[in-house]
Amino acid sequence: MEFAASVLPCLLVTAWLLPLLSFAAIVLFGPRMGKAGRGAGLVATGAIGASCVLSLAALVAWLWYASGFAAPPVPPISGELYTLAEFPTLLAESLPLRITIGYYIDALTVAMFAMVTFVATWIHVYSLGYMHEELDEVTDPLVATAEGRPLRRRGRFHRFFQYMSLFSFSMLGLVVAGNVAMVFVFWELVGICSYLLIGFYHERKSASNAANKAFIVNRVGDFGMIVGLMAIWGSLGTFAFGDARDLWGSAARGIFSQVRPPQRDYRLTVPDGMVRLAARAEVEKIYRTAPSVAEAEAEVQRRLPDWRTQGYGYWLLVIAGLGIFCGCVGKSAQFPLHVWLPDAMEGPTPVSALIHAATMVAAGVYLVGRFYPFFAPEVLLVIAVVGCVTLFLAATIALVATDIKRVLAYSTVSQLGYMMFGLGVGGWVAGLFHLLTHAFFKALLFLGSGSVIHATGTNEMPQMGGLLKKMPWTAYTMLAGCLAISGAGVAGIGLSGYYSKDSILAQALSAWNAGRSPVYGLLFCVAVFGAALTAFYMFRLWYLTFVGQPRDEHAHEHAHESPRVMVAPLVVLAVFSVVLGWPLWGLTGLLKQALPQGTEAGAFGGLLLPGLVLPPEHAVHDDPSIHATVSLAAFSVALAGFLLATVFYGLRKLDPEDVRRTFAPVYRFLRNKWWFDEAYQLLFVRPALWLSAAAAGLDRQGIDRLVDGAARSVRDVSFQFDGWIDRTFVDGQVNRIARWVYATGLWLRTLQTGRLRQYVLLVAVGTVAIFVLVSTLRQFLPPGH
Amino acid sequence: MDLLTQPVGLAHYLVVGAVLFVCGVVCMTIKRNAIGVLMGIELVLNGANLNFVAFGSPFLQGRSQDGLGLDGQWMALFVIVLAAAEAAVALAIALNFYNTHATVDVDQGDELKG
Numbered sequence: 001m002e003f004a005a006s007v008l009p010c011l012l013v014t015a016w017l018l019p020l021l022s023f024a025a026i027v028l029f030g031p032r033m034g035k036a037g038r039g040a041g042l043v044a045t046g047a048i049g050a051s052c053v054l055s056l057a058a059l060v061a062w063l064w065y066a067s068g069f070a071a072p073p074v075p076p077i078s079g080e081l082y083t084l085a086e087f088p089t090l091l092a093e094s095l096p097l098r099i100t101i102g103y104y105i106d107a108l109t110v111a112m113f114a115m116v117t118f119v120a121t122w123i124h125v126y127s128l129g130y131m132h133e134e135l136d137e138v139t140d141p142l143v144a145t146a147e148g149r150p151l152r153r154r155g156r157f158h159r160f161f162q163y164m165s166l167f168s169f170s171m172l173g174l175v176v177a178g179n180v181a182m183v184f185v186f187w188e189l190v191g192i193c194s195y196l197l198i199g200f201y202h203e204r205k206s207a208s209n210a211a212n213k214a215f216i217v218n219r220v221g222d223f224g225m226i227v228g229l230m231a232i233w234g235s236l237g238t239f240a241f242g243d244a245r246d247l248w249g250s251a252a253r254g255i256f257s258q259v260r261p262p263q264r265d266y267r268l269t270v271p272d273g274m275v276r277l278a279a280r281a282e283v284e285k286i287y288r289t290a291p292s293v294a295e296a297e298a299e300v301q302r303r304l305p306d307w308r309t310q311g312y313g314y315w316l317l318v319i320a321g322l323g324i325f326c327g328c329v330g331k332s333a334q335f336p337l338h339v340w341l342p343d344a345m346e347g348p349t350p351v352s353a354l355i356h357a358a359t360m361v362a363a364g365v366y367l368v369g370r371f372y373p374f375f376a377p378e379v380l381l382v383i384a385v386v387g388c389v390t391l392f393l394a395a396t397i398a399l400v401a402t403d404i405k406r407v408l409a410y411s412t413v414s415q416l417g418y419m420m421f422g423l424g425v426g427g428w429v430a431g432l433f434h435l436l437t438h439a440f441f442k443a444l445l446f447l448g449s450g451s452v453i454h455a456t457g458t459n460e461m462p463q464m465g466g467l468l469k470k471m472p473w474t475a476y477t478m479l480a481g482c483l484a485i486s487g488a489g490v491a492g493i494g495l496s497g498y499y500s501k502d503s504i505l506a507q508a509l510s511a512w513n514a515g516r517s518p519v520y521g522l523l524f525c526v527a528v529f530g531a532a533l534t535a536f537y538m539f540r541l542w543y544l545t546f547v548g549q550p551r552d553e554h555a556h557e558h559a560h561e562s563p564r565v566m567v568a569p570l571v572v573l574a575v576f577s578v579v580l581g582w583p584l585w586g587l588t589g590l591l592k593q594a595l596p597q598g599t600e601a602g603a604f605g606g607l608l609l610p611g612l613v614l615p616p617e618h619a620v621h622d623d624p625s626i627h628a629t630v631s632l633a634a635f636s637v638a639l640a641g642f643l644l645a646t647v648f649y650g651l652r653k654l655d656p657e658d659v660r661r662t663f664a665p666v667y668r669f670l671r672n673k674w675w676f677d678e679a680y681q682l683l684f685v686r687p688a689l690w691l692s693a694a695a696a697g698l699d700r701q702g703i704d705r706l707v708d709g710a711a712r713s714v715r716d717v718s719f720q721f722d723g724w725i726d727r728t729f730v731d732g733q734v735n736r737i738a739r740w741v742y743a744t745g746l747w748l749r750t751l752q753t754g755r756l757r758q759y760v761l762l763v764a765v766g767t768v769a770i771f772v773l774v775s776t777l778r779q780f781l782p783p784g785h
Numbered sequence: 786m787d788l789l790t791q792p793v794g795l796a797h798y799l800v801v802g803a804v805l806f807v808c809g810v811v812c813m814t815i816k817r818n819a820i821g822v823l824m825g826i827e828l829v830l831n832g833a834n835l836n837f838v839a840f841g842s843p844f845l846q847g848r849s850q851d852g853l854g855l856d857g858q859w860m861a862l863f864v865i866v867l868a869a870a871e872a873a874v875a876l877a878i879a880l881n882f883y884n885t886h887a888t889v890d891v892d893q894g895d896e897l898k899g
Contacts, residue, residue, distance in 0.1 A: 754896060755891075757814050757815070
């Protein structure tokens with residue numbers, strides 16, 4: 001067990017750094033790896049495959065480690081690898097503020113590692129087939145050059161895998177991170193990878209716009225996150241999750257043990273730092289009046305509990321929690337920042353599967369799960385409401401979308417909403433369980449849609465249909481995915497989505513029962529209704545794509561089953577989508593080991609909303625009626641959705657066209673995605689562009705003119721004078737010397753007559769002259785010379 | 786003049802050498818014929834030689850020497866050899882000069898004029 005605890009960090013850190021190695025290798029030697037960079041794909045796949053093996057080994061090591069503890073909360077393994085910076089504090093008793101690279105390993109980390117590396121490995125394998133066009137020169141029919149011909153460009157096979165490796169590294173770093181600063185760094189790194197991969201076909205205007213949109217919308221969320229980080233840093237003086245021993249052996253308390261101190265039974269407590277910060281006026285007063293610093297400090301310590309009960313610092317805790325959640329809203333595409341994710345489908349389909357379905361967008365949910373002990377009940381309410389709004393909103397839009405990838409994108413947003421909702425109603429295990437199962441079936445669905453797009457050459461479902469015979473593997477694996485996401489299952493046996501979604505709904509119902517609050521009742525009903533919508537839009541997608549008459553003969557003729565390298569990942573993921581949730585594997589048990597201490601008792605006692613009570617998660621099991629109700633409700637609504645989709649799109653008994661005409665305004669509303677893009681365009685984009693145009697105008701008309709005028713006057717003045725000064729002084733002097741030298745030379749030239757006799761005479765006369773001169777001058781020399 | 790009344794000594798040799806030298810220089814300056822100029826050169830060299838021999842002679846110096854005291858004579862021999870070589874070269878130049886200018890008039894060869 002000791003051994004397992006010591007080997008776990010090594011395994012995970014190695015698994016984390018391998019993709020970085022692959023990234024570096026591809027950056028340096030990418031285009032030269034194999035023919036046209038084909039080797040780059042193998043290097044990246046090999047690296048993530050090795051990471052996967054190491055992560056699975058870590059999972060085994062964790063189980064070994066956890067077997068040494070009787071009760072579920074297994075203490076996390078945290079530590080520091082490297083200290084980046086250290087700032088001394090003014091307060092005598094507090095330790096220096098440190099920013100470090102560290103790790104925080106618990107069951108959630110290990111499970112996320114296994115999921116991320118496993119899904120990423122199969123998506124890498126799939127990409128080897130999907131991206132093979134990029135090996136040669138590519139003709140992009142969607143981009144026209146200036147001459148009107150389709151754009152021809154070099155293939156970017158190695159670049160794709162380079163970004164994929166960087167992404168894998170960043171995502172794993174985010175999961176293993178031991179402090180919030182590190183989380184934030186990797187948070188931004190996955191963001192930039194997402195930006196680069198959405199804009200992979202950056203010659204397409206739509207792709208570059210989508211990349212910018214994703215990046216900018218995420219900035220909005222990250223701004224909130226920075227506010228949260230500042231609140232934590234400023235008040236708690238640490239970024240670390242877990243406690244750490246520093247060089248002097250004194251324990252530096254991490255965020256979690258400050259918010260939920262072991263001395264107070266891990267109950268949510270406003271940390272001393274936040275109370276002091278909020279009550280700084282009183283602290284100042286005490287310091288000013290007290291005779292000595294030590295006495296003042298003692299007085300402050302004595303009065304801290306009073307201030308805490310008066311509510312000092314509670315707002316700070318709530319705001320820090322909301323700030324962190326704001327970052328998660330951006331990254332996980334929650335309402336109102338969900339607008340970027342559907343547009344992000346401009347990237348290659350494996351990217352949509354890995355980044356925008358399975359892992360990166362789930363990072364927001366992961367972070368909410370990680371920060372769970374930090375959230376006050378009020379924050380959890382906000383999380384639940386945001387998640388619930390998101391799941392409903394996205395599901396309704398998915399009903400009418402016709403682009404196969406957009407349907408899946410809205411479905412992803414909706415499912416992420418479910419996860420947030422689950423966490424928000426107190427279902428920590430339920431939400432993260434759904435995260436893990438969703439990663440598998442959503443990756444499967446995206447890869448399946450990629451396979452279809454690869455075969456037909458179009459994203460539009462109205463041009464598909466009748467592909468079941470042509471691509472049976474894709475069709476049946478996607479059917480498994482649809483069943484899983486719809487939560488198909490009855491009487492305790494079902495596909496993975498059945499277990500995770502049911503546990504979320506059960507927790508929601510439990511929350512409603514506990515408080516009898518109409519808010520939670522509404523949330524529960526909306527979530528159940530969302531399950532019906534989920535089943536409807538998923539089967540609508542499946543029927544439109546695979547059954548019925550082919551609606552586009554050309555696409556249908558062209559279609560064929562994908563190569564084996566693409567089908568194999570589909571099959572593997574389909575198997576996992578079916579079996580992952582089975583209680584046999586004990587996945588919920590594994591997650592329960594990481595349940596933050598203190599949260600197993602539920603959430604209550606918020607100072608702002610004292611009536612808000614969230615029941616503990618295990619309460620669901622105590623009351624059999626909850627499970628029965630939820631099971632029945634979820635099953636019946638999913639069945640209703642499925643039957644409705646079958647009637648409309650499978651059997652074609654009813655024409656969706658009629659419904660569309662009858663509810664034309666509703667259809668238009670959904671078709672335009674609730675006019676979110678237009679509203680944002682009007683509210684934010686237009687004013688921003690207008691403001692920048694005004695600023696640019698001011699620049700051009702005001703500042704530039706001033707500068708230009710000054711320059712012009714200086715230039716005019718210099719034109720007046722520079723020629724004269726140059727000619728008179730500089731040139732004149734040089735020319736005068738040159739003329740003089742020339743004249744001297746001309747005169748001396750006449751001495752060279754070329755007459756030998758004259759020379760001889762001159763030599764003789766000169767010699768005599770020198771003698772005469774010397775003997776004449778001798779008399780002027782002083783005597784003795 | 787004292788020289789005429791005195792027995793023949795160093796001064797007399799120097800006077801003869803000086804006369805020879807001046808004759809040579811005058812000959813070099815006034816002769817336009819290249820051969821004449823060469824003759825003047827020979828006279829100048831011989832005037833110098835006479836001085837060497839006179840200064841080098843132990844007899845004229847009026848003292849007995851430790852060594853042979855033939856330094857001046859050696860120098861004179863060198864000068865004679867050099868003069869012979871110089872004459873050969875100069876005559877070759879003169880011959881070439883004649884080939885190009887069809888005359889040995891040195892005034893015709895003023896190509897070195899600046």
